[in-house]
Amino acid sequence: METKLEAAVIGGSGFTGLELLKILNNHPLVAVSFTTSKTYDGMEISEAFPSYSDKSCTKKLKFTVIDKIPKKELSTIDVIFLCLPPLQSMEFVNDHLLDFKGKIIDIGSDFRIKDPENFKTWYGTEHKLKNILPDFVYGLPEIYKEKIAGSRFIANPGCYPTSILLALAPVLKDESLMIEDINIDSKSGVTGAGRKVKPEYLFCSVNENFFAYSVLAHRHIGEIEQEIEKLANKNFKVSFTPHLLPVNRGIFTSIYCKVSGKGREIAAGNMESGKITAGILKSFEEFYKGSIFVKFLGPRIPQLKDVVGTNMCQIGIAFDDRTGTLKIFSAIDNLLKGAAGQAVQNMNIMLGFNEAEGLVV
Numbered sequence: 001m002e003t004k005l006e007a008a009v010i011g012g013s014g015f016t017g018l019e020l021l022k023i024l025n026n027h028p029l030v031a032v033s034f035t036t037s038k039t040y041d042g043m044e045i046s047e048a049f050p051s052y053s054d055k056s057c058t059k060k061l062k063f064t065v066i067d068k069i070p071k072k073e074l075s076t077i078d079v080i081f082l083c084l085p086p087l088q089s090m091e092f093v094n095d096h097l098l099d100f101k102g103k104i105i106d107i108g109s110d111f112r113i114k115d116p117e118n119f120k121t122w123y124g125t126e127h128k129l130k131n132i133l134p135d136f137v138y139g140l141p142e143i144y145k146e147k148i149a150g151s152r153f154i155a156n157p158g159c160y161p162t163s164i165l166l167a168l169a170p171v172l173k174d175e176s177l178m179i180e181d182i183n184i185d186s187k188s189g190v191t192g193a194g195r196k197v198k199p200e201y202l203f204c205s206v207n208e209n210f211f212a213y214s215v216l217a218h219r220h221i222g223e224i225e226q227e228i229e230k231l232a233n234k235n236f237k238v239s240f241t242p243h244l245l246p247v248n249r250g251i252f253t254s255i256y257c258k259v260s261g262k263g264r265e266i267a268a269g270n271m272e273s274g275k276i277t278a279g280i281l282k283s284f285e286e287f288y289k290g291s292i293f294v295k296f297l298g299p300r301i302p303q304l305k306d307v308v309g310t311n312m313c314q315i316g317i318a319f320d321d322r323t324g325t326l327k328i329f330s331a332i333d334n335l336l337k338g339a340a341g342q343a344v345q346n347m348n349i350m351l352g353f354n355e356a357e358g359l360v361v
Helices: 015-025 071-075 088-097 116-123 130-135 141-149 159-173 220-232 261-268 278-287 340-351
Strands: 005-010 030-036 079-082 103-106 136-138 153-155 179-188 239-244 251-259 294-296 313-320 325-332
Touching: 005 015, 015 030, 015 340, 079 088, 079 340, 088 103, 103 340, 116 130, 116 220, 130 136, 136 141, 141 159, 141 340, 153 340, 159 179, 159 220, 159 239, 159 251, 159 278, 159 313, 159 325, 179 220, 220 239, 278 313
Parallel strands: 005 030, 005 079, 079 103, 103 153, 136 153, 179 239, 294 313
Antiparallel strands: 179 251, 251 325, 313 325
């Protein structure tokens, strides 16, 4: 039997951590050596979460706490996934991984924003590890695959930014469109908020309800604007409004881009209102040609039911000639392409595996 590489999941009992454990449990080339949880310390994963089915017949994986992991065992791990709340990943790296020789994939938010001052603006505190911030490659495989392949450290993108940046990348790269401003409206299932108890996340609050939150300063804006500037070579101040859907999982994003001057003529072309020119369609098709996990639907609008349970991002577009607005729509599973699935996709690329190994296309 082929020897598998060793992985560890720090924070395995959250929604993302558990999803990650399920994926890795079925991965043919990787085995999970340990996973941590203060809440379920000492319990088998399948005991705490019956939806998890451990394929190993000889060793049932149990939750533990990091203080019980011998340093010698930690040093043998090939890849560590950090599934921790904001500001906790940098604490964990500082306390336990400064001498770690393996690969680190942070699914948390601590290493996404590269400018320490920008980080402080959006997270309200100084970054503890400013010196290694540049070492963490932003892990959006469809855009940074080559950098990911050569990196030891990955900052896994946020779920909202993933749905937004994948939808925007082809038009931001097309300078002829002359985009003036970007207005983003995203809607997420409740698991996007994590496994925590707040009145607004309780069943009676969410069921048969729909509302916006963090309407002026959601912390993902810094990450979104940083990556948009890289793609467009231009600074944009985006308007971003997240909403909570009464569903378990999935993100549906609607993006409205004002197109001006010749860009508007290019977008509208000589076709009737509401249609898209062949040029814009080609931009998306060319950009995602060969991408395993992005499906461009052209003028068809994606739906959550078609992506939930997969690592796919589906994208559709429309052009409103009357207002000069290019509308882009995307749908992803927030726990997979927006978190755990994309983390495994990054791991596969880093380790030289097939990009889709262990993932549902």
